[in-house]
Amino acid sequence: MVVLDYLLQFIEEDAPAGDVTSDAVIPDITCDAVIRAEQDGIIAGLNEAGELFSHFGVSVTYRVKDGDTVFRNDSLLELSGDAKKILLVERTALNIIGRMSGIATQTKKMADIVSAVNPSCHIAATRKTCPGFRELDKKAVTIGGGDPHRMNLSDGILIKDNHLALVPLGIAIQAAKKGTAYKKIEVEVETPENALFAAKAGADIIMLDNMSPGQILRTIRVLKSEGLRDHVIIELSGGIDENSLPRYAALDVDLISLGLLTHSVRNLSVNLEIIPHNIA
C-alpha cells in the first residue's frame, strides 16, 4: 500500500502542469496557514492532507485527529513552509478532508441511530463510492464508526441477485466454497426460503435485500426454528434511509449496509487561510 503515490495522483490531477497562478504571482517566500472547519462534524482525512503537505516540505501541526468531533471555526491543521507549496496542495487537501469528513459525519449519525435501538447491530458501507476515491471513502466510513464491508470485487465473496439469475443458489454456494476455505461467503436473498437454503448450504453471511420488516422477522423465525440463526450473520440492505433506519435496526440483525454513506455525500466545509510571516 504505497499511500503517498495514491495521494500524489490527486495533486497531479489538480496541477498537471503546475500552478500557473502561484508560479506567476507568488515570490519564493514562506508563510503560515491554518485549516479550519466551517461546520460541526466528525473530522477525517487529516492524515492524508498532512502527508501531502509534508511531502512538499511543509511542516504540519495537527490540532485534532481523525475521528474527533469538531466545531465551526476549530483549527484542524497548522502549516508552515514555502507559500507556493501550501497553495499547490490547498484545494486537494481541502477536498480530501471535506469529502471524508462528510462521510464520517454521516456515518457517525447513522451508527448512533442504530446503536441507540440495537447495540449489537452495526452499519456497513457498500461499493457505491466515487470512482478513484474508493479507499478513502471506505476509510472515512471506518472513522465514522461503520464497517467498510468488502473493499472491492477481489476482497470478498458476495453472491448477488445478478449471479443467481445465471446460476442456481446451491451450485453457486458450492462453487464458492470449493475455491477457497479462507473467505467468508455472503449470499444475497430475497425470500425467507432462500435465506434458509443459503444457511443450510454453508453461507456465512445472509444479506436480506429489500425485504420488509415483516419478511425479515419471518426469515429470522425460520432460521431460528432450524437452529441456524447463530451460525450466520444477517445483513439488511436496500434502500434503507435515515427515517426507516430505527425500525430496521430494532430487528434481531447484525449488519445494515447503507449506500447513502458514500453515494450521497455532502462535504463538510473546511477552508485554508494564509497567514503572512511579516505581519508586524
Place this chain on the structure above:
Amino acid sequence: MVVLDYLLQFIEEDAPAGDVTSDAVIPDITCDAVIRAEQDGIIAGLNEAGELFSHFGVSVTYRVKDGDTVFRNDSLLELSGDAKKILLVERTALNIIGRMSGIATQTKKMADIVSAVNPSCHIAATRKTCPGFRELDKKAVTIGGGDPHRMNLSDGILIKDNHLALVPLGIAIQAAKKGTAYKKIEVEVETPENALFAAKAGADIIMLDNMSPGQILRTIRVLKSEGLRDHVIIELSGGIDENSLPRYAALDVDLISLGLLTHSVRNLSVNLEIIPHNIA
C-alpha cells in the same frame, strides 16, 4: 487525453485481483443485461460506461444519450456479452453514471433557476470535486448546462484571497499579465474598491466573493461609472445555495459559481439487471 486508461483505473480499483465471486461462481456463458434509471433526472456518464463495457468485449446499445432527461424505469443501456465481463464492469459503470447524472441533474436545476430570472447569466462549477474524478465531475457539469470553469491549477489564472494575503493586488495582476498573453486573468475581490482596481489593472474576470446583493450592486455601479462594466466578466462566488440563487441571478452578473454542484452530490440511482439467454 487517453480516456480509456483513465476509466480502466476505476476497474482496477474495483477489481485489483479480479472478481473472485464471478470467477468462482459463473461459468463461461453469455447473457444480456439492461441498465435502468431508478429516478427521474438528467443522464450523464453513458459514454464512459459504454466505453468500459466495449473494452471488455460487451456489445452496447444506447437507448438514450448524455444530457437526455430520463424517467424512473427508463432503459439506458442494453448490453450483451460474456456474463463475467458484464459483472466485472457493473458497479464501476453504475457508480460513474450515478455520480455524473446526479451532478448533471443538480446542475440543470440550478441553471434553469438562473436562466429563468436572467438569461444572460450562467452557472459554473468550482474545483471542489471528488479527488480522482475531477475530469468527469466537470464533464457532468457541462452536460447539465453549466460552465466547467478552470479544470485545474494549470488551466487558468485565478488570483484568490490567499494570493493577495501575500502579494498586493496590483503587483499580482501585473505579474500574471507578464507571464503570458494567452490566458484570461481572473481576480477574486471582496470590496467594490478592489473590483474597480482589478478592472483598471486589466483583469478579465472579477470574482465577487461572498458579497451581499447590496455590495454587488454597488460594485457594478462603480464599474459602470468608470465605463468598465463591459470590459470585464463578473462572477459571483461563495456560499450561494438553491434558495438564494434567484436573488443573485437577478443582478447584472455574468457567472455564478456554485461549489454545491460537485461537493454535495446525491447520486442518481441506476441499476443493472442480468437477463439470462436461455429463458424459454
Place this chain on the structure above:
Amino acid sequence: MVVLDYLLQFIEEDAPAGDVTSDAVIPDITCDAVIRAEQDGIIAGLNEAGELFSHFGVSVTYRVKDGDTVFRNDSLLELSGDAKKILLVERTALNIIGRMSGIATQTKKMADIVSAVNPSCHIAATRKTCPGFRELDKKAVTIGGGDPHRMNLSDGILIKDNHLALVPLGIAIQAAKKGTAYKKIEVEVETPENALFAAKAGADIIMLDNMSPGQILRTIRVLKSEGLRDHVIIELSGGIDENSLPRYAALDVDLISLGLLTHSVRNLSVNLEIIPHNIA
C-alpha cells in the same frame, strides 16, 4: 483486474527497447510455430501465453487447456503470424508456462498424496512466491488443485507469531473482529492451549504452526472436548515436505499449507519451434 497490462510488463522486461536480433535479422514475413512440452506434467499458463501472442496479432490454437495432464512432445499451442512478433513473445511465454506448470505439477502431486489418505483435507499455498509473479503463482496452485490461501496482506486476516510477540492473543482477536464482520479471522498458534483460547475467542481458522503430530492430536482432542472442533477450520503449517505429508494428512485436519509449492519450483520444460511457411 487488467490482466493484459500485467502480462505486458513481462514483455517490457524482456524487450525494453525491442528485440535487437530479430529486428536486424528477420524480414517482415509470417510463419507458424508450435509450443511443445519436453516433460510430463500438469500444464498451466496457456491462457496467459495465448493472450500475449494474441495481443501482438499472432493467431493461437489451443491443443490442450490449463489443468490438463500433458506428456513429453505433446503440442500445447499452435501459432501463426508475424515471425518477429512470435519471436518477441517466445521466451516470456515459455517462462510463464514453464513456471506455472512446474507449480501446478508439484501441487497436483501433493494434493494427490493428501487426498489418498484424507479426502476431506486440502493443501494450500503460502505467500512465499516469486515477487512480481504472485498472481500467477497462486493461479497455478489453483490449477493444480490447491487452495490459493490469501493473495496478499490486504486479502485476509492472519494473526501470526510476530503479531503475538507484540500484542496478547485475546486482544488481537478482539481487535480484528471489531474492524470488520466480513472476513474470516485466522490465528497461528503453537500450543493446544492457545488453539483453545483462539477458538473460544472467535477465530475462524486455527493454524497449528510447526507442531508435531502428537501435539496436533492433543490440540484436536482439546477442541473436541470443548465442542469447538466443528466451529473452526484447522490448518497445519511449517516445514512439511513430501515425505512427512501423508503422516500429517492422516490427522483430522482441514488444510495443510506448503511453502514448497511456490518457493522451490522446478519449471516444466517447454519449447517453441518455428515452422517456416515456404517449406515446399
Place this chain on the structure above:
Amino acid sequence: MVVLDYLLQFIEEDAPAGDVTSDAVIPDITCDAVIRAEQDGIIAGLNEAGELFSHFGVSVTYRVKDGDTVFRNDSLLELSGDAKKILLVERTALNIIGRMSGIATQTKKMADIVSAVNPSCHIAATRKTCPGFRELDKKAVTIGGGDPHRMNLSDGILIKDNHLALVPLGIAIQAAKKGTAYKKIEVEVETPENALFAAKAGADIIMLDNMSPGQILRTIRVLKSEGLRDHVIIELSGGIDENSLPRYAALDVDLISLGLLTHSVRNLSVNLEIIPHNIA
C-alpha cells in the same frame, strides 16, 4: 535505473490495500527485529531488502553482505523501527532474499565445479528467469560468481535456431553486423560446419547447442585448424546439469550457460523474528 520503484511494486503486490491484520491488531509502537538464515548458503538480496525497510523508515544494520557464505542461524539484518512497517515489508524482503540466495548458492556450487576442472571456463545464466524478477535473478547469478549473459532481447544479439529456421546463417550474421558495430554477435549452431561458417562470417561468440562432448571436440578441432579458435568465444548450452557439468567444463570452452540457475530454484530459507522493545 530507478531501483526503489522496482522494489516498491513488490510491496504493492503484497499489500495493494495495506496490511489489514497489522492495521487492525498492532498499535503504533516500535520494535526490533532480526532476519536470520535457516540454512547454509551464499546470501544475496540484502541490499534490496534493506532498501525497502529503509524506505519505510526502519533503520537497518547489515551483519553480513551480499556474496558472503552464511550458516544456519546467522543473523543477516537487524532492524529497528515502527512495528507495522517492519511487518509490512517482512514477507517481501524474505521472498527476495530467499530466491536470490537460492540462486546465488546454486550458482556458486556450479561455478566451483567448473573452475575445479577448468579455471578459464565460466558459467552463465539464461533468460529462463521468473517473469517480473529478471533483474534480480540476473544479479543473484553475478553474486554467485556467474556471468549474467544478456539481460533481455534488447541487450545483445543472439541468432538462435528459430531465427535460422527463417533466414540463412550467412545472411543473418551479415544483417546483424550491418546494424551496429558496438555489440558482439552470438550465433547458436548445432554442427561443427556451422560453427566454422559462423566464425568465418565474423561471429564473436559461438554457442554450441545440445552438442555431445564428441561433437564439441570436433568443432574445436575444426576451428583450430582454420586458426579461428582464438578469435571466437565458445559457449556450451542445452540441458547440461550438475552431473554432466564436469565433463563439459573439461573441454576447451569459455562459457557454459545453465538454465537451471534460474528456472529451477530452491529458495534459501530465511526468517524474521520480532523482538518487542519493552521486554523487562
Place this chain on the structure above:
Amino acid sequence: MVVLDYLLQFIEEDAPAGDVTSDAVIPDITCDAVIRAEQDGIIAGLNEAGELFSHFGVSVTYRVKDGDTVFRNDSLLELSGDAKKILLVERTALNIIGRMSGIATQTKKMADIVSAVNPSCHIAATRKTCPGFRELDKKAVTIGGGDPHRMNLSDGILIKDNHLALVPLGIAIQAAKKGTAYKKIEVEVETPENALFAAKAGADIIMLDNMSPGQILRTIRVLKSEGLRDHVIIELSGGIDENSLPRYAALDVDLISLGLLTHSVRNLSVNLEIIPHNIA
C-alpha cells in the same frame, strides 16, 4: 505537477537497467565534479539538473542561476557525492541543460531583436517542441524572455485553418464561446476580412498567419477603422525567421510566434568534469 517523476523518466531512459560501465568499473567512492559551459549563452535547466543530482544524494552548489548569461568555461554547478551516482545522472543532466540553454539563448536573441524595434511586442513559442520534452521546452522559452503560448491542446482555444476547413468561422467562434467563459479565444485568419469578422464575433486574439507585411498593415487599418484594434491581441505567425523578424516586429502587433524557437534547436555545449577526492 510532480516534477521529479517527470525528470526521473529521463534517467530511466538513459539507464533502464543501470549503468553497466560504472557498476563494473567504479568502486564505492565519493568525488567532486563541476559542470561548465563550453559556449556563451543564456543558461537554463540548472534546477532540473540539480534536482536530479540531489535525488540521488549528490550535493549541489549553484554557481549561476537559470536565465543568467554565461561564458565559455564558466562553472555552472558544483557537485559532490557518490561517484557512481554522479556518472549515472551526468548525460541526462547535460542533455537537459544543453537543450534548454540552447532554446533560452535563441529566444533571448529573438526577443532582443523584437524589443529593439517595438518594445510592446513580444515573441511566443509554438507547440512545435520535441515530444516528451514539451514542458521543459516551454520553460526554456520563458527563461529566455518569450511567452510560452498554450502548453497543449487542453490549455487554450485556438481555432486554426484546419478547423475552419470544416466549420464556418462564425459558428466556430460561437461554439467556442458557449463552452466556457474562462478561456481566451484565439482565431487564425489569412485575410483582413476574416480578421475583422473574428474580432466582431468576439475573438480575443487574432493570429495573422503567413500574411505579408502589407496584408498585416491592411488588417490593422481595417480593425482600427471599426474601433476594434484595442479589443483584440494581434499575433503574427508563419515562417518568420531571424532575418525577417525586425520588419514584422516594427508593425503595430502584440505577439510574434516563432516555431524556430523549439523546432530548430542547437544545444548549448556543456560538460561535466570529475574531480577525484584523493588528489594530493
Place this chain on the structure above:
Amino acid sequence: MVVLDYLLQFIEEDAPAGDVTSDAVIPDITCDAVIRAEQDGIIAGLNEAGELFSHFGVSVTYRVKDGDTVFRNDSLLELSGDAKKILLVERTALNIIGRMSGIATQTKKMADIVSAVNPSCHIAATRKTCPGFRELDKKAVTIGGGDPHRMNLSDGILIKDNHLALVPLGIAIQAAKKGTAYKKIEVEVETPENALFAAKAGADIIMLDNMSPGQILRTIRVLKSEGLRDHVIIELSGGIDENSLPRYAALDVDLISLGLLTHSVRNLSVNLEIIPHNIA
C-alpha cells in the same frame, strides 16, 4: 518494447485533458487529410505517425516510406477518419516526423560525406539526444544510414575520461571484462600510448577523443606496429563538424561519432491539410 504506449504518452503530453478547441468547435464528422513535406530531405517517423493515427481509428495510406528521399510538396501520408481524432494527433505526428526527418536528413548528409572519402568508415550517433525522445532519435539515425551506437548506459560498456579520472585504465578494463563476456568493451583515450595500452588489455573498441589528425595517424601507426590494428575498432569522437569531417574520414578509422546528429537538429518542415468530405 510496447511501442504504442511510448507514442501515446506524446499524445497525453499534447492533450492531457483533451483538445478543448476541437471538442467545442468540430462536430462528429469524418474528413480526409494529407501530410506533405515542405522541404526536401530524408523522411522518417512515418510509421510512428501512422501508428498513432491508426490507434485512434483513422485509416492511413503511406505514399512514401521511412528512408525515402522526399521533395517539397510530396504527399507522405493520406488519412481518412473522424475529424476530431485527426486533429488530436496532428501536432504530435508532425513533431515526430519533423524531428526524425531532420535527424535522418542530417545523418544521410554526413554519411555521404564520409563514404565518399572512405567507404569502410561509418558515422555513429551519441547519447546527446533530446530527453524523452532517445529511442526515436536513435532510430532516425539508423534510417539516415548511421550507427545508433549504444542506446543507453545499460546497453554497452564505454569507459570514458570521467571513469579514468577515478580508476586506472588497466584496472578498469580488467573489471569490465570480468563482469561479462557478452559485451564489447569500448575505451575512450586521448593519447596513442593509452590507445595501445587499451588494445593490449583487450578493449574491443578504442575511441580516440578530441585527437588531431596527426595524433590519430600516430595512434594507428603504433597499433599497426604491434599488430593490433585489426583486432580493434577505431572510433573518432569530439567536436567534429561538417567541415572537418572529410579530413577525419580519410584516415584509416572505422567509426566517427557525431553529437551534432541529435544535439543540433533542424526539424524538416511538414504540414497536415484537412480535406472536408462534402466538397461539392
